[in-house]
Amino acid sequence: MNWAERAAQHDAQDALAGFRSQFAGHDDPAVPAYLDGNSLGRPPLAAKQRWADFVETEWGGRLIRGWDEGWFAKPLALGDRIAAATLGAAAGQTIVGDSTTVSLYKLVHAALAARPDRSEIVVDRGNFPTDRYIVEGIARDTGRTIRWIDVELGAGVTPDDVAAVIGDQTAVVLLSHVAFRSGFVADVPAITAAVHEAGGLVVWDLCHSVGVLPIELDAWGVDFAAGCSYKYLNGGPGAPAFLYVRAEHHELAQQPIQGWMGVRDSFEMGPVYEPAEGIRRFVSGTPPVNAMIGIEAMLDLVEEAGIGAIREKSVALTEFAIELYDALLAPSGVELTSPRDAAVRGGHVTIDHERFPALIGELWSEGVIPDFRPPAGIRLGLSPLSTSFAEVEHAISRIAAGLAR
Ligand SMILES: *Cc1c(COP(=O)(O)O)cnc(C)c1O
Numbered sequence: 001m002n003w004a005e006r007a008a009q010h011d012a013q014d015a016l017a018g019f020r021s022q023f024a025g026h027d028d029p030a031v032p033a034y035l036d037g038n039s040l041g042r043p044p045l046a047a048k049q050r051w052a053d054f055v056e057t058e059w060g061g062r063l064i065r066g067w068d069e070g071w072f073a074k075p076l077a078l079g080d081r082i083a084a085a086t087l088g089a090a091a092g093q094t095i096v097g098d099s100t101t102v103s104l105y106k107l108v109h110a111a112l113a114a115r116p117d118r119s120e121i122v123v124d125r126g127n128f129p130t131d132r133y134i135v136e137g138i139a140r141d142t143g144r145t146i147r148w149i150d151v152e153l154g155a156g157v158t159p160d161d162v163a164a165v166i167g168d169q170t171a172v173v174l175l176s177h178v179a180f181r182s183g184f185v186a187d188v189p190a191i192t193a194a195v196h197e198a199g200g201l202v203v204w205d206l207c208h209s210v211g212v213l214p215i216e217l218d219a220w221g222v223d224f225a226a227g228c229s230y231k232y233l234n235g236g237p238g239a240p241a242f243l244y245v246r247a248e249h250h251e252l253a254q255q256p257i258q259g260w261m262g263v264r265d266s267f268e269m270g271p272v273y274e275p276a277e278g279i280r281r282f283v284s285g286t287p288p289v290n291a292m293i294g295i296e297a298m299l300d301l302v303e304e305a306g307i308g309a310i311r312e313k314s315v316a317l318t319e320f321a322i323e324l325y326d327a328l329l330a331p332s333g334v335e336l337t338s339p340r341d342a343a344v345r346g347g348h349v350t351i352d353h354e355r356f357p358a359l360i361g362e363l364w365s366e367g368v369i370p371d372f373r374p375p376a377g378i379r380l381g382l383s384p385l386s387t388s389f390a391e392v393e394h395a396i397s398r399i400a401a402g403l404a405r
Contacts (some may be wrong), residue, residue, distance in 0.1 A: 007393035016313050019385040033395040035370040035381025038348050041234030044297040071289045078250040082242050085303050088216035097287045101130045103226035110253035111201040112170035118171035124311040126151030128180045154337035157183025160193050171198035178208035178346035189220040212347040214307050235295035240288050260282035310384045312349045317382040321349045330398040348381045359402045368398045
C-alpha cells in the first residue's frame with residue numbers, strides 16, 4: 001500500500017471523519033491541505049446561519065434590548081460553556097471577552113496583587129512572544145524581576161526546569177500548556193503543585209491545548225488560565241479569548257483594568273469602582289458579543305464529539321505525520337522538532353530544514369498551507385474535527401517533492 005492509500009484507509013476508519021464536512025472550505029480544490037487550523041481554525045458551517053440569525057433576530061429585532069436579554073450575561077454564560085466542554089472547570093470561574101494578550105496581562109497583574117510581597121515572575125524563553133512581552137512590561141512597571149527558563153528547540157518546560165528557578169520570591173509563573181513551536185505538553189499538575197509548594201501562583205496559557213487536549217483546571221489546582229478561541233475552537237479571526245480564575249482567588253486577585261462592566265451594577269453608574277461578586281469583576285468593558293458566534297457553533301461540534309475522542313484522533317494524526325516524516329523527510333536531512341512521545345506531544349508537529357524559509361511560499365501557492373515558524377520551522381497543525389489523514393499525506397508528500405527539486 002502506498003502512502004496515499006494508507007491515508008485513505010485511516011480516513012475510512014476514522015470515527016470522527018463525518019465532522020469534516022461541517023466546515024466551510026473542506027472540499028475546496030484550491031486548498032488540498034490546510035494544516036494551520038491551530039492558528040486559525042476553519043469556519044464551522046453552522047456559524048453562517050447563526051450569524052444571519054443574530055443580525056436579523058437578535059441585533060436587528062431586539063436592538064438595544066438585547067443587552068438585557070442575554071448579551072450582558074454572555075461573557076459568563078459562554079465562559080461556563082467553554083469551561084464545561086473543554087477546561088474541566090466548574091461554573092462561575094471563566095469569562096470570555098478580551099484577547100489572550102490582554103487576558104494574560106490581567107491575570108499576571110491579578111496574581112501579583114495576591115502576592116504583593118514577592119519580587120519574581122517566572123517565564124520561559126520558548127514561550128509565545130506575547131507572553132514574554134507582557135511579562136517584560138509588567139516587570140518593568142511593577143519593579144519585579146524576571147526569572148527566565150531556557151528551553152531547547154523541540155522541547156518544553158519540565159518540572160525540574162521550574163524547580164530550578166522558583167523559591168520564596170516567586171510571585172507568579174506564566175507558562176504554556178502546549179508549547180507553540182514544539183508542541184511539547186507541560187506537566188501542568190506537577191508544575192502547579194511545585195509552584196504552590198514555593199508559595200507562588202501559576203498562570204497557564206492554554207492557546208494550543210484548548211479544544212484538542214483534555215484539561216482539568218479545577219482538579220489540577222490551577223490558579224489562573226487563559227486561551228484563544230480562534231485556534232482549535234474555530235471562533236474565527238477576532239474571536240475573544242477566555243480567562244479562568246479559580247474561585248478562591250476572586251477576592252484577593254485584583255485585576256488592573258477596572259471597567260464599568262465588571263462592577264456590582266453597571267447602570268447605577270456610581271462614583272467609584274465597586275467590583276462585582278465572583279468572576280464578573282474580571283470583565284472590563286463591553287463584551288464583543290458578535291465575535292462570540294463562531295465559538296458557539298464550534299462548541300456544538302466539540303461537545304458532540306467529546307474531548308476524549310478528539311484527543312485520540314489528534315494523536316493518530318500526529319503519529320501518522322511522524323511516520324510520513326520518517327519515511328519521506330528524514331532522509332533529506334529534515335529535523336523533527338516535536339516530541340516523539342505522543343504522551344507529551346500536543347496537536348501539532350514541527351519540522352525544521354534550512355530550505356523551509358524558501359519552500360513555504362511555494363507550498364502556499366499550491367494550496368498546501370502549514371505555518372512557518374522562525375528560524376526554519378514548518379508547523380503542521382492538525383485540527384482533529386476538520387483535518388483528514390489525506391491532507392497530512394498530501395502536505396508531507398509536497399514538502400518532500402519540494403526538497404527534491
Ligand atoms: C496564539 C497565541 C497567543 C495569541 O494571543 P492573541 O492575544 O490572541 O494575539 C498567545 N499565546 C499563545 C501561546 C498562542 O499560541
